[in-house]
Amino acid sequence: MLDWLRKLFSGGTCTFCKRKTNEKRRYLNDKGKPIAVCTYCIEYAERRAYRRKR
Ligand SMILES: [Zn+2]
Numbered sequence: 001m002l003d004w005l006r007k008l009f010s011g012g013t014c015t016f017c018k019r020k021t022n023e024k025r026r027y028l029n030d031k032g033k034p035i036a037v038c039t040y041c042i043e044y045a046e047r048r049a050y051r052r053k054r
Pocket of ligand 1: 014015016017018019037038039040041
């Protein structure tokens, strides 16, 4: 059930553009779900006020 989550972080595709990327940051969306954001979409995530996950 959580396979897509694991794939998200180990495989490395951006939540927004679906591009494969090695350089990505983890954010929490407005529902508190962890998402991966590539360098191209970080600005978008910041604008949406997604919280940075540590
Ligand atoms: Zn992206």
